[in-house]
Amino acid sequence: MLYRLNGVVALLLVLAVPAWAEVRILACEPEWQALAEVLGGTPVRADSATTAWQDPHHIEARPSLIAKARRADMVFCTGAELEMGWLPLLLRQSGNRRIQVGQPGYFMAAEQVERIEVPTQLDRSHGDVHASGNPHVHLDPHRLLQVAQRFSERLVQIDPVQAGYYQARFADFRQRWLAAIQVWEQQAVPLRGKQAIVYHKNWSYLLSWLGIDVIGDLEPKPGIPPTSAHLARLLRISRQDQPDFILVAAYQDDQGARWLAQKSGVPVVVLPFTVGGSEQVDDLFALYTQTLSLLQPGP
Numbered sequence: 573m574l575y576r577l578n579g580v581v582a583l584l585l586v587l588a589v590p591a592w593a594e595v596r597i598l599a600c601e602p603e604w605q606a607l608a609e610v611l612g613g614t615p616v617r618a619d620s621a622t623t624a625w626q627d628p629h630h631i632e633a634r635p636s637l638i639a640k641a642r643r644a645d646m647v648f649c650t651g652a653e654l655e656m657g658w659l660p661l662l663l664r665q666s667g668n669r670r671i672q673v674g675q676p677g678y679f680m681a682a683e684q685v686e687r688i689e690v691p692t693q694l695d696r697s698h699g700d701v702h703a704s705g706n707p708h709v710h711l712d713p714h715r716l717l718q719v720a721q722r723f724s725e726r727l728v729q730i731d732p733v734q735a736g737y738y739q740a741r742f743a744d745f746r747q748r749w750l751a752a753i754q755v756w757e758q759q760a761v762p763l764r765g766k767q768a769i770v771y772h773k774n775w776s777y778l779l780s781w782l783g784i785d786v787i788g789d790l791e792p793k794p795g796i797p798p799t800s801a802h803l804a805r806l807l808r809i810s811r812q813d814q815p816d817f818i819l820v821a822a823y824q825d826d827q828g829a830r831w832l833a834q835k836s837g838v839p840v841v842v843l844p845f846t847v848g849g850s851e852q853v854d855d856l857f858a859l860y861t862q863t864l865s866l867l868q869p870g871p
């Protein structure tokens with residue numbers, strides 16, 4: 573490119589255009605970063621706003637995060653109000669039109685699938701953080717596959733030049749994921765009818781897929797930490813019904829769960845919950861595989 577500038581001819585060097593136009597994705601949680609990477613392959617640069625050690629309901633829209641949102645071509649979040657405490661602010665502060673609500677660059681996983689536990693009556697004064705139904709959809713592999721398909725279609729819409737590449741990656745993922753589901757569902761047979769006490773309704777999709785019954789929740793209401801009266805009630809239930817485990821996510825405070833375990837003899841099982849929640853869990857396949865192995869009855 574030649575420009576005549578102040579009488580001198582200036583040569584403007586144009587940077588070599590890479591073979592792939594990069595698609596920058598800001599995921600809200602590690603599971604969606606992992607899904608974006610496996611479906612997006614080489615052209616996609618995905619980042620996550622939270623780690624497995626943070627509670628995705630509550631984080632701060634830090635300046636570093638705002639900078640990432642400013643550059644993103646797409647946000648890939650859970651939606652269904654999971655991030656309502658910080659995502660709207662992040663989007664507003666980013667000043668990035670591509671990722672605003674209704675744009676192709678705004679993609680919410682929980683809005684692509686049918687949600688459970690949709691409240692018929694809502695009272696936010698009781699701390700109900702799941703006003704649009706349970707948003708924690710990523711631990712049902714069938715719903716995850718639906719999300720994957722919709723996400724892949726969105727990727728094609730955003731980067732149509734690579735359509736064939738994205739479609740091939742989705743087909744490959746789908747095949748591997750369906751094969752893995754068969755293995756997991758075999759491993760889940762002995763878990764049917766087991767009973768769990770949970771910490772938060774993080775586990776609802778996973779447990780309903782596995783056929784495990786929830787007989788108590790350490791949170792009296794989603795988002796409300798356990799009170800001593802509530803713990804005492806759970807202790808009575810635990811002694812009476814002897815559930816098989818108390819389930820806690822890697823990021824959660826396990827104090828209440830440990831207390832209950834000590835008093836009732838019911839074991840605490842800490843599950844990774846998302847990618848990065850334990851050392852071995854570096855992708856979505858490993859997340860499910862390890863979750864199922866941690867739930868298996870001991871020898």
Ligand SMILES: [Zn+2]
Binds near residue numbers: 701702707708773
């Ligand atoms: Zn929640």
